[in-house]
Amino acid sequence: MLVIQGGAALQGDVTVEGAKNAALPIMAAALAVRGDVRLGCVPDLVDVHTMTQLLQSLGAEVDRSTPNSAVINADNAQGHVADYELVRRMRASICVLGPLLARHGRARVSLPGGCNIGHRPIDLHLKGLAALGADLRIEAGYVIATAAQLRGAEVDLSGPHGSTVTGTCNVMVAAALAKGQTVIRSAACEPEVVDVGRFLINAGAKISGLGTPVVEIEGVDSLTGSAHKILPDRIEAATFAIAATATHGSIRLKNVRPSDLTSVTNALSAMDVEVSSTVDELRISTPRQLKPANITARPFPGIPTDTQAQFMALLATIRGRSVVTDGVFPDRFMHASELLRMGAHIRRVGASAVVTGGTRLSGASVMASDLRASAALVIAALTADGESQIRRIYHLDRGYAGLETKLNALGANVRRESDRQQPSAVKAPHYSSQSARQRTDS
Numbered sequence: 126m127l128v129i130q131g132g133a134a135l136q137g138d139v140t141v142e143g144a145k146n147a148a149l150p151i152m153a154a155a156l157a158v159r160g161d162v163r164l165g166c167v168p169d170l171v172d173v174h175t176m177t178q179l180l181q182s183l184g185a186e187v188d189r190s191t192p193n194s195a196v197i198n199a200d201n202a203q204g205h206v207a208d209y210e211l212v213r214r215m216r217a218s219i220c221v222l223g224p225l226l227a228r229h230g231r232a233r234v235s236l237p238g239g240c241n242i243g244h245r246p247i248d249l250h251l252k253g254l255a256a257l258g259a260d261l262r263i264e265a266g267y268v269i270a271t272a273a274q275l276r277g278a279e280v281d282l283s284g285p286h287g288s289t290v291t292g293t294c295n296v297m298v299a300a301a302l303a304k305g306q307t308v309i310r311s312a313a314c315e316p317e318v319v320d321v322g323r324f325l326i327n328a329g330a331k332i333s334g335l336g337t338p339v340v341e342i343e344g345v346d347s348l349t350g351s352a353h354k355i356l357p358d359r360i361e362a363a364t365f366a367i368a369a370t371a372t373h374g375s376i377r378l379k380n381v382r383p384s385d386l387t388s389v390t391n392a393l394s395a396m397d398v399e400v401s402s403t404v405d406e407l408r409i410s411t412p413r414q415l416k417p418a419n420i421t422a423r424p425f426p427g428i429p430t431d432t433q434a435q436f437m438a439l440l441a442t443i444r445g446r447s448v449v450t451d452g453v454f455p456d457r458f459m460h461a462s463e464l465l466r467m468g469a470h471i472r473r474v475g476a477s478a479v480v481t482g483g484t485r486l487s488g489a490s491v492m493a494s495d496l497r498a499s500a501a502l503v504i505a506a507l508t509a510d511g512e513s514q515i516r517r518i519y520h521l522d523r524g525y526a527g528l529e530t531k532l533n534a535l536g537a538n539v540r541r542e543s544d545r546q547q548p549s550a551v552k553a554p555h556y557s558s559q560s561a562r563q564r565t566d567s
């Protein structure tokens with residue numbers, strides 16, 4: 126668990142890692158590439174290790190001996206089965222479906238199953254791959270996909286809550302090696318999807334329209350090894366920016382792309398936070414008084430759903446009434462009940478959470494329910510009176526590299542202690558025991 130003594134304002138510089146949500150689909154896409162794929166800025170996370178294990182289980186060679194890099198060679202990867210034991214640890218395992226199908230004409234991938242942030246179907250992934258000519262069926266908890274020859278087609282990936290990020294990646298990789306032209310309508314525009322597209326282009330794919338809802342792909346015969354640097358993690362950057370704001374601190378974020386964070390910085394500015402940026406840095410400086418705000422998570426360029434919980438923790442500290450809504454995962458409010466235990470006033474009203482902030486939070490023993498909920502609890506604990514114990518922090522290790530080291534360098538008082546409830550999860554990264562736990566992704 127993390128033991129956090131609240132009260133210190135975060136001050137100083139912090140360097141952001143490469144983006145988890147780009148690294149995972151790009152590593153998966155390497156299955157469809159011949160020769161060495163050299164990736165830089167790969168974050169040292171439990172999820173990245175799980176993806177490494179998944180690729181290795183499929184027969185790929187993955188060398189992660191150099192920090193923050195990965196060299197993947199899938200030339201001899203003959204496997205096409207992504208086993209439940211690995212997939213259940215990490216939802217993003219579904220990203221191997223498109224690459225396996227493109228590479229072998231067949232794939233058998235365990236269905237990821239339920240999750241703590243809400244209903245997470247994969248119907249749009251299947252719809253997209255079916256449009257390219259794949260034959261898909263669900264059997265014994267697995268998606269079984271076959272295609273003698275993938276063929277380009279037009280497909281619309283819009284769902285009830287927008288497009289699908291990993292679904293767009295799956296269809297894009299399959300289409301890159303299909304015969305003829307594919308047009309993806311309602312493609313996800315998230316920067317991580319663009320990064321996957323750029324990776325594929327470096328490997329020889331012909332893709333245009335990245336970052337727009339209409340992505341066009343002209344199939345090629347093969348993709349060949351290339352080098353790619355993973356883009357900075359906008360969710361990690363936003364988490365630190367929100368933490369600095371909540372503690373009335375002042376920090377400089379290095380290795381960021383400010384344009385990926387506009388919705389977040391606009392929301393902070395509306396609360397009266399001073400935000401300034403250069404090409405790859407962001408400065409956050411907080412006045413004594415902050416204004417409440419209404420936050421609605423939406424697909425990019427909206428406020429990311431992966432920052433909604435962190436914003437809720439921040440708003441719980443700001444005097445006045447704020448409203449938080451999640452337009453991507455409408456039921457993603459598990460963190461609210463733990464924040465209540467720290468003294469926050471949060472009420473669910475319809476599809477929103479109404480936060481009446483301003484009462485000082487008090488340290489408590491709380492339980493993390495998913496990755497970003499954990500980050501919200503850390504933020505609340507940093508602002509609280511007294512000491513908090515945050516349990517089940519294996520969620521944090523899935524998505525934040527060296528979080529306590531970084532926070533302590535900014536002046537926080539955070540230590541990792543063994544937790545009898547999770548005796549094998551106290552060191553990051555820790556992999557083997559995760560399979561025994563419920564996987565929750567974000």
Ligand code: UD1
Pocket residue numbers: 145146147149216217244245246247248249250251284285286287288289290291292313317430431453454455566567
């Ligand atoms: C990715 C991110 C996750 C983020 C999410 C939304 C990775 C590894 N994970 O997850 O951190 O929270 O995007 O930005 O990149 N949906 C369907 N049918 C589908 C697929 C999705 O209805 O086939 C719905 C989902 O229930 C959700 C919305 O579409 O309401 C967006 O989900 P999606 O973009 O697919 O999330 P992931 O790609 O799984």
